[in-house]
Amino acid sequence: MRGRLARRLVGSTMTGLTYGAAALAILPLAVIFIMLLVKGAGSLDLNFFIKSAVPVGEPGGGFAFAIVGTLIIVGLACVIGVPIGVATGIFLAEFGGGRFGFAVRFVADVLNGVPSIVIGIFAWTWLVKPMGHFSALAGGFALGMILVPIVARTTEEMVRLVPNSLREAALALGYPRWRTSLQVVVRTATAGIVTGCLVAVARVAGETAPLLFTALGNQFFSTRLNGPMAALPLQIYAYALGPYDEWHRQAWAGALVLIVLVLALSLIARAVVRAKHQHA
Amino acid sequence: MTTPPATTPPVQTVPPVQAAPATVPRLATDTLTAWYGVTSGVRDVTLACRENTVTALIGPSGCGKSTLLRSLNRMHELVPGARVTGRVLLDGYDIYDRGINPVEVRRRIGMVFQRPTPFPTMTIAENVAAGLAVGPPITRADRDVVVEHALRRAALWDEVKDRLHESPMNLSGGQQQRLCVARTVAPEPEVILLDEPTASLDPAGTAHIEELVQELKREFTVVIVTHNLQQAGRVSDVTAFFYLGELIEVGPTSRMFTAPGKAQTEAYITGRFG
Numbered sequence: 211m212r213g214r215l216a217r218r219l220v221g222s223t224m225t226g227l228t229y230g231a232a233a234l235a236i237l238p239l240a241v242i243f244i245m246l247l248v249k250g251a252g253s254l255d256l257n258f259f260i261k262s263a264v265p266v267g268e269p270g271g272g273f274a275f276a277i278v279g280t281l282i283i284v285g286l287a288c289v290i291g292v293p294i295g296v297a298t299g300i301f302l303a304e305f306g307g308g309r310f311g312f313a314v315r316f317v318a319d320v321l322n323g324v325p326s327i328v329i330g331i332f333a334w335t336w337l338v339k340p341m342g343h344f345s346a347l348a349g350g351f352a353l354g355m356i357l358v359p360i361v362a363r364t365t366e367e368m369v370r371l372v373p374n375s376l377r378e379a380a381l382a383l384g385y386p387r388w389r390t391s392l393q394v395v396v397r398t399a400t401a402g403i404v405t406g407c408l409v410a411v412a413r414v415a416g417e418t419a420p421l422l423f424t425a426l427g428n429q430f431f432s433t434r435l436n437g438p439m440a441a442l443p444l445q446i447y448a449y450a451l452g453p454y455d456e457w458h459r460q461a462w463a464g465a466l467v468l469i470v471l472v473l474a475l476s477l478i479a480r481a482v483v484r485a486k487h488q489h490a
Numbered sequence: 491m492t493t494p495p496a497t498t499p500p501v502q503t504v505p506p507v508q509a510a511p512a513t514v515p516r517l518a519t520d521t522l523t524a525w526y527g528v529t530s531g532v533r534d535v536t537l538a539c540r541e542n543t544v545t546a547l548i549g550p551s552g553c554g555k556s557t558l559l560r561s562l563n564r565m566h567e568l569v570p571g572a573r574v575t576g577r578v579l580l581d582g583y584d585i586y587d588r589g590i591n592p593v594e595v596r597r598r599i600g601m602v603f604q605r606p607t608p609f610p611t612m613t614i615a616e617n618v619a620a621g622l623a624v625g626p627p628i629t630r631a632d633r634d635v636v637v638e639h640a641l642r643r644a645a646l647w648d649e650v651k652d653r654l655h656e657s658p659m660n661l662s663g664g665q666q667q668r669l670c671v672a673r674t675v676a677p678e679p680e681v682i683l684l685d686e687p688t689a690s691l692d693p694a695g696t697a698h699i700e701e702l703v704q705e706l707k708r709e710f711t712v713v714i715v716t717h718n719l720q721q722a723g724r725v726s727d728v729t730a731f732f733y734l735g736e737l738i739e740v741g742p743t744s745r746m747f748t749a750p751g752k753a754q755t756e757a758y759i760t761g762r763f764g
Contacts, residue, residue: 307570379607382565383621383673384597393623397611 250462286350291357299365330420346439349425364406522576531557546726600674606666608658644672664695
């Protein structure tokens with residue numbers, strides 16, 4: 211009888227511990243979100259989304275330039291990083307069994323671990339310095355470089371998840387290897403690959419360090435790819451360090467918008483997965 | 491080509507001695523050995539499958555029957571380290587000859603697997619037409635005709651004709667398997683290989699597939715691997731018994747099940763092992 215009591219005690223203690231750990235894991239996100247809402251929501255109004263920065267003391271300034279800048283730079287990063295990343299991932303999953311595949315996988319993992327500021331310095335050395343000025347293009351390139359290894363590895367995982375039986379079925383129908391890969395295997399993995407890309411994009415959207423060396427930031431509304439451009443993380447950084455209360459409030463609001471943007475991307479990613487499961 | 495042999499005699503009847511006339515076999519193996527690295531999955535098999543017959547490969551698990559089947563359309567070699575020695579003759583030509591493209595071989599020798607494998611991202615119609623996509627160009631109208639014909643041959647048309655453009659994943663397991671049969675027959679192969687096609691199906695689905703096999707042999711040469719002896723008895727004209735990687739005995743199904751020549755065959759068929 212004692213044994214049974216002890217067992218139940220240990221059981222419920224362990225269960226309690228796992229619940230506690232789970233709660234602890236989501237606590238930071240909850241706290242951050244609540245704090246951003248409290249401090250930032252008050253500064254969110256229509257002007258915030260449609261106006262650019264105004265001189266201190268003047269009312270009605272907004273973050274439109276930074277929001278647009280982030281969209282452009284992240285868009286550039288996708289154009290550069292997603293095709294390369296997806297292609298690399300498909301290669302790794304379908305043909306990456308050999309020594310070269312091993313090397314590529316290793317490099318991707320190392321690249322994944324490189325601090326983003328190092329990527330920023332790299333982009334500065336090879337793009338900003340030779341061009342002679344900061345630019346959105348360099349920013350997009352830096353973020354794209356961060357995207358490539360993440361997208362490559364998630365794509366590889368997703369393609370590997372496709373059951374081998376589908377691959378065999380296509381081959382048995384007389385599909386050549388490459389058509390099997392593209393038309394059956396990758397097509398089946400598409401939803402997963404899109405999800406992986408969205409998650410990766412959500413991650414780089416908040417990167418600040420690489421943009422400090424490349425896009426630099428801009429006080430004015432600009433869509434010129436070849437010149438400095440504002441971005442949400444940069445603007446948050448600049449305003450949070452500034453001396454004015456109004457700037458601080460706007461930085462909080464900007465942070466809230468950034469988090470909501472990233473959250474929205476994650477939700478879209480989940481919706482894609484769910485749509486796939488309903489289909490499958 | 492000679493007249494096709496009569497439909498399968500029931501197991502119980504006493505067979506006429508060597509009923510079928512000798513014809514050039516559609517598919518034959520000649521001292522075929524399939525290797526996994528240095529070990530052989532199946533050894534030294536010489537077997538002939540005549541046109542419009544069903545040949546059943548039976549034997550206990552691991553006896554090499556599936557390995558042999560996968561050697562017949564060059565699927566075996568897709569396993570890393572796997573290779574084949576000996577010959578497999580399709581209409582008298584060795585499919586392992588230098589210069590023969592395995593992709594071409596697989597278009598002429600279709601295969602249905604143990605578990606249904608519909609392509610989940612394609613519609614039902616697209617699944618059936620999948621094999622046509624890698625064949626000669628075909629107009630949309632022609633393709634629709636082929637799709638309907640293939641689905642009719644797979645006895646699935648009536649069940650899916652109103653949802654050709656829906657996902658195949660909502661079909662039952664048995665329907666999915668018949669869809670795979672339709673997909674296999676659509677490009678008009680010469681031989682159809684069935685690898686335990688009813689292993690994952692319920693009795694109703696199994697009965698459907700078995701009827702289908704009888705239909706298929708009118709047009710194709712069929713080779714079926716099965717672990718179900720009754721099934722071999724019901725659907726096949728010729729039965730080959732494998733044990734520990736070797737072909738023990740081959741003969742007309744009715745004789746194999748009533749008067750097998752080898753003690754091992756008899757022991758297996760009467761359920762003493764395997």
